[in-house]
Amino acid sequence: xxxxxxxxxxxxxxDEVEPRTLLVHYLRETxxxxxxxxxCDTSNCGAxxxxxxxxxxxxxxxxxxxxxxxxxxxxEGLSENGELHxxxxxxxxxxxxxxGYCTPGMIMQACDVLKNNPNPSEQEIREGLEGNLCxxxxxHNIVKAVQQAAGELSSQAVSS
Amino acid sequence: xxxLSQRPADAVVGQAIPHESATLHVTGxxxxxxxxxGRTAGVLHAWPxxxxxxxxxxxxxxxxxxxxxxxxVRVLTAADVPGLNDAGVKGDEPLFPDEACYVGQAVCWxxxxxxxxxxxxxxxxxxxxxxxPAIITVxxxxxxxxxxxxxxxxxxxxxxxxxxxxxxVFAGEIDIAGQEHFYLETHASIALVDEAGQVFVQSxxxxxxxxxxxxxxxxxxxxxxxxxxxxxxxxxxxxxxxQPHGLAAVAALGATLTGRPVRIRLNRTQDMTMTxxxxxxxxQWRVGFDADARLVALDATLTSxxxxxxxxxxxxxxxxxxxxxxxxxxxxxxxxxxxARTNKTSQTAFRGFGGPQGMLVIEDILGRCAPxxxxxxxxxxxxxxxxxxxxxxxxxxxxxxxxxxxxxDDLAARADLGRRREEVAVFNAExxxxxxxxxxxxxxxxxxxxxxxxxxxxxxxxxxxxxxxLINHGGTEMGQGLHTKxxxxxxxxxxxPLERVRLAPTRTDKVPNTSATAASSxxxxxxxxxxxxxxxxxxxxxxxxxxxxxxxxxxxxFADGLVAGGGDSLTWEQVVALAYAQxxxxxxxxxxxxxxxxxxxxAMQGSPFKYFAYGVAACEVEVDGFTGAYRTxxxxxxxxxxxxxxxxxxxxxxxxxxVQGAGWLTLEDLRWDESDGPTRGRLATQSxxxxxxxxxxxxxEVFTVSLLExxxxxxxxxxxxxxxxxxxxxxxxxxxxxxxxxxxxxxxxCAVHLATPATPEAVxxxxxxxxxxxxxxxxxxxxxxxxVTIDSGDxxxxxxxxxxxxxxxxxxxxxESEQLxxxxxxx
Numbered sequence: 001x002x003x004x005x006x007x008x009x010x011x012x013x014x015d016e017v018e019p020r021t022l023l024v025h026y027l028r029e030t031x032x033x034x035x036x037x038x039x040c041d042t043s044n045c046g047a048x049x050x051x052x053x054x055x056x057x058x059x060x061x062x063x064x065x066x067x068x069x070x071x072x073x074x075x076e077g078l079s080e081n082g083e084l085h086x087x088x089x090x091x092x093x094x095x096x097x098x099x100g101y102c103t104p105g106m107i108m109q110a111c112d113v114l115k116n117n118p119n120p121s122e123q124e125i126r127e128g129l130e131g132n133l134c135x136x137x138x139x140h141n142i143v144k145a146v147q148q149a150a151g152e153l154s155s156q157a158v159s160s
Numbered sequence: 161x162x163x164l165s166q167r168p169a170d171a172v173v174g175q176a177i178p179h180e181s182a183t184l185h186v187t188g189x190x191x192x193x194x195x196x197x198g199r200t201a202g203v204l205h206a207w208p209x210x211x212x213x214x215x216x217x218x219x220x221x222x223x224x225x226x227x228x229x230x231x232x233v234r235v236l237t238a239a240d241v242p243g244l245n246d247a248g249v250k251g252d253e254p255l256f257p258d259e260a261c262y263v264g265q266a267v268c269w270x271x272x273x274x275x276x277x278x279x280x281x282x283x284x285x286x287x288x289x290x291x292x293p294a295i296i297t298v299x300x301x302x303x304x305x306x307x308x309x310x311x312x313x314x315x316x317x318x319x320x321x322x323x324x325x326x327x328x329v330f331a332g333e334i335d336i337a338g339q340e341h342f343y344l345e346t347h348a349s350i351a352l353v354d355e356a357g358q359v360f361v362q363s364x365x366x367x368x369x370x371x372x373x374x375x376x377x378x379x380x381x382x383x384x385x386x387x388x389x390x391x392x393x394x395x396x397x398x399x400x401x402x403q404p405h406g407l408a409a410v411a412a413l414g415a416t417l418t419g420r421p422v423r424i425r426l427n428r429t430q431d432m433t434m435t436x437x438x439x440x441x442x443x444q445w446r447v448g449f450d451a452d453a454r455l456v457a458l459d460a461t462l463t464s465x466x467x468x469x470x471x472x473x474x475x476x477x478x479x480x481x482x483x484x485x486x487x488x489x490x491x492x493x494x495x496x497x498x499x500a501r502t503n504k505t506s507q508t509a510f511r512g513f514g515g516p517q518g519m520l521v522i523e524d525i526l527g528r529c530a531p532x533x534x535x536x537x538x539x540x541x542x543x544x545x546x547x548x549x550x551x552x553x554x555x556x557x558x559x560x561x562x563x564x565x566x567x568x569d570d571l572a573a574r575a576d577l578g579r580r581r582e583e584v585a586v587f588n589a590e591x592x593x594x595x596x597x598x599x600x601x602x603x604x605x606x607x608x609x610x611x612x613x614x615x616x617x618x619x620x621x622x623x624x625x626x627x628x629x630l631i632n633h634g635g636t637e638m639g640q641g642l643h644t645k646x647x648x649x650x651x652x653x654x655x656x657p658l659e660r661v662r663l664a665p666t667r668t669d670k671v672p673n674t675s676a677t678a679a680s681s682x683x684x685x686x687x688x689x690x691x692x693x694x695x696x697x698x699x700x701x702x703x704x705x706x707x708x709x710x711x712x713x714x715x716x717x718f719a720d721g722l723v724a725g726g727g728d729s730l731t732w733e734q735v736v737a738l739a740y741a742q743x744x745x746x747x748x749x750x751x752x753x754x755x756x757x758x759x760x761x762x763a764m765q766g767s768p769f770k771y772f773a774y775g776v777a778a779c780e781v782e783v784d785g786f787t788g789a790y791r792t793x794x795x796x797x798x799x800x801x802x803x804x805x806x807x808x809x810x811x812x813x814x815x816x817x818x819v820q821g822a823g824w825l826t827l828e829d830l831r832w833d834e835s836d837g838p839t840r841g842r843l844a845t846q847s848x849x850x851x852x853x854x855x856x857x858x859x860x861e862v863f864t865v866s867l868l869e870x871x872x873x874x875x876x877x878x879x880x881x882x883x884x885x886x887x888x889x890x891x892x893x894x895x896x897x898x899x900x901x902x903x904x905x906x907x908x909x910c911a912v913h914l915a916t917p918a919t920p921e922a923v924x925x926x927x928x929x930x931x932x933x934x935x936x937x938x939x940x941x942x943x944x945x946x947x948v949t950i951d952s953g954d955x956x957x958x959x960x961x962x963x964x965x966x967x968x969x970x971x972x973x974x975x976e977s978e979q980l981x982x983x984x985x986x987x
Contacts, residue, residue, distance in 0.1 A: 034195035035188015037394070039344040041428040044848035047344055075188035088186040095178050095808040098816060099639025100185030101344040101394030107186060126856040133848065135344050135395050136639045137812055138819030139856050140863050 004068035009077025024048040026064035035075040046132030049105035056112035075104035086152040096145035098136035165879040172651040180644040193348040207278035211260030214294035214503040214841025225284040231277025236269040243380030247406030261468035264433030294503040301500030308501040310973030314481040314764040316553040322457030322492025326448025329951035331961035339438035339824040345394020346431040351411035365404040367676035374405035389667040396638035398509030436508035440465040441517040444963040457492040461963035466499040467506040480514035487604040488544040493553040531911040556767040567776040567798040575796035593785040597901030600778040601893040605886040606769030615754040617685035618671040621693035623746040627733035633686040634674030641809030653694035655718030680882035687877035693750025762972040775799035777890035783901040788924025794862040802873035802881030814887040821891025823854040906930030911946035
């Protein structure tokens with residue numbers, strides 16, 4: 001067993017984990033962050049996407065011990081003071097979800113795309129989310145939501 | 161207009177609102193079945209021991225070594241089953257089998273304190289197998305005469321004389337691929353037993369009542385001792401209509417034996433190797449056209465790949481036969497159906513339920529034959545549409561066929577098809593190594609369960625003394641927005657703002673004896689039941705309000721939270737308080753059954769559908785001549801949802817259904833090991849790394865969806881139509897566009913066969929076939945290149961594609977084979 005200390009959604013956790021424990025299992029089973037889900041087990045679908053030190057990772061493809069001393073943000077830590085993050089708000093308003101299972105990962109990845117490229121073209125959004133699968137929506141509204149969020153975020157940036 | 165379909169002004173139904181759980185989804189708060197593990201104390205985890213053989217007798221099962229593994233609590237075997245060792249409704253799905261019938265089938269289960277303990281324990285179980293010969297492909301099953309279940313024939317008129325009178329008769333075959341559901345949430349169940357022995361199963365199931373029934377059957381308990389709840393599913397698509405039952409039963413068995421909660425969650429490999437998929441089909445056909453390229457006769461034999469057990473294969477086959485006409489009038493028809501028994505997963509419901517496979521047969525025929533008839537495929541399709549007064553081969557009058565024409569013409573205008581066809585021709589003339597195709601295809605899809613009995617639903621509506629409302633209904637939520645629509649229906653009928661109505665999870669102890677949330681019928685059936693319950697409540701409240709307002713109850717209206725009449729009004733809350741004080745019942749159970757249906761599944765005749773849903777799609781693709789790789793440039797859709805209950809939800813269903821259909825037809829390539837090697841029968845595509853799902857890279861560059869206007873559907877809840885399945889078949893347009901683009905590499909008028917799925921590889925072979933065709937080939941040669949033979953008219957000449965005809969003693973689909981598990985003895 002290895003002792004790790006990880007900040008998850010702003011709270012520090014210290015736990016003994018088996019060295020081969022995947023980050024997603026640590027988050028779900030030890031920390032209780034069930035908002036991050038397991039879809040494919042093979043790092044194809046992106047449903048388990050979280051931020052590790054602010055950058056998106058597929059948490060089924062990262063060991064929990066690799067997060068030792070680092071900061072993880074999950075979908076449950078994205079909203080601030082009860083206010084939905086603009087990407088969350090846009091996914092809600094644009095009906096960019098159906099069964100919702102891919103939604104947390106899709107939102108976390110979209111945040112990462114917009115952080116690196118605040119004004120992406122439609123093509124850049126598609127490429128940025130290519131590693132996240134959705135079986136319900138056909139993606140159309142997901143792209144629209146990211147476009148709406150980009151607009152919202154850039155207008156926030158202008159006004160602040 | 162019926163009172164069921166009549167919609168008040170400013171109704172909550174029809175408003176474009178987000179999904180009712182959207183806030184929970186975007187914050188990660190929404191719970192799926194497996195999220196409950198951490199909220200449940202003392203959970204045991206289950207792991208299957210899976211057969212490595214496609215078919216083998218289990219000659220010995222030694223479980224002792226598993227108990228030597230730390231953390232293993234219990235091994236579940238057939239000897240533990242107190243009731244029926246069967247996970248299905250037909251008695252052919254042993255839960256703990258003594259003969260393994262496919263690679264991956266669970267022969268026993270190990271329960272452990274941790275998933276890892278269960279996994280290691282399962283690896284320690286020793287199983288002796290005596291391998292038996294296995295059948296893997298449909299063609300092998302046909303050769304071996306290995307069929308299961310009924311072999312129905314759907315017929316009208318005299319197909320032989322119809323073909324004899326035809327100007328041209330073509331014959332051919334097609335192999336239609338299956339499809340993995342790949343719901344993002346794999347199968348999951350958690351079972352608990354309470355202090356009084358009540359079994360409570362949380363399951364990711366589209367059919368809680370049947371899950372309940374199977375759990376009860378396995379445990380030898382009455383249904384009232386088993387409760388099943390489904391919070392929501394992370395996708396279902398039909399894959400959770402029957403497949404959850406056995407898993408729930410194993411969890412429940414484990415819970416009753418250990419007294420502890422038991423969780424089963426399949427990992428992706430287990431899910432893909434253990435659970436059923438869309439049926440692949442093989443079809444042989446002969447088709448006749450008259451001199452005007454009108455369909456005059458169709459003779460076909462469809463063989464579905466049923467896998468190891470019947471499951472839902474019979475009704476899937478029935479729907480395939482009932483949809484072989486798609487949108488087209490065919491006077492003389494004979495379609496035979498049979499179900500191959502193969503040593504694979506038990507193929508099951510998948511969005512469209514056989515309809516897509518049946519429709520693909522005729523769409524493939526039209527696409528392949530249009531060049532041989534010398535007619536534009538769009539014109540060939542349009543010319544053969546049903547018109548008012550005509551009936552389907554099973555005898556149901558086609559209502560509103562003009563809607564398809566409206567949708568077709570509307571789409572042609574919206575998508576500017578005339579101009580774009582010319583542009584495609586110019587592009588193709590200018591580009592020797594890239595070609596474009598632009599195709600338009602229709603959808604007509606029958607709505608209702610074929611089996612009339614299933615077309616019923618229940619609901620429970622509670623009004624509390626503070627005026628707040630809680631609704632329950634028998635349908636399950638898998639992302640399709642059913643709960644959203646049910647909230648809108650209740651708010652509309654009660655005249656309340658949406659916020660006053662809340663919905664509780666689907667449970668068998670709230671609404672019993674429910675049908676599967678399937679056949680696109682969830683909103684039609686449960687909406688009718690919710691509305692019925694609300695009407696009883698407003699009926700009683702109208703009496704209360706009428707006496708308060710001094711008017712007749714018939715004058716009372718419910719709108720915007722006010723109960724009004726005679727120029728005066730009371731608030732909803734005031735009336736509810738008055739009613740409670742007067743001891744008037746404030747809750748009601750609702751019931752709905754679809755009127756006007758009748759179906760004889762043995763004769764394959766009747767009017768099984770309440771109505772038809774229509775849609776039209778146009779798709780333009782560009783194909784690369786060197787590789788067969790392609791891009792979808794543009795997709796336009798006009799689809800008929802009646803008067804939409806919830807437009808955002810409906811458009812989302814159309815977009816998602818189309819993309820899922822395009823996945824089935826172009827990307828998703830299930831491969832099974834068909835070799836004679838030791839891994840014969842193994843699913844070679846066991847994960848998303850080898851099974852290609854639609855991703856953002858395959859999205860059409862332009863994608864528009866419009867709802868058909870003036871589409872009110874009389875006799876259905878608030879004038880709406882079902883939307884779950886029909887849009888999947890809009891994706892035929894992609895396949896036909898690819899076919900046309902591939903053909904454009906060949907001489908004018910060349911016909912090509914395109915395999916399913918039309919992967920780039922398959923498209924490349926179609927291009928090769930087109931390129932190799934000489935410019936001035938004879939019609940028989942051109943046909944042959946497309947895998948089509950031209951009937952000589954000589955009845956003594958046996959055509960290689962002649963559809964097999966059933967033996968005289970072939971069993972029909974008997975109605976009793978469609979009965980629910982506990983309403984008749986299993987066959």
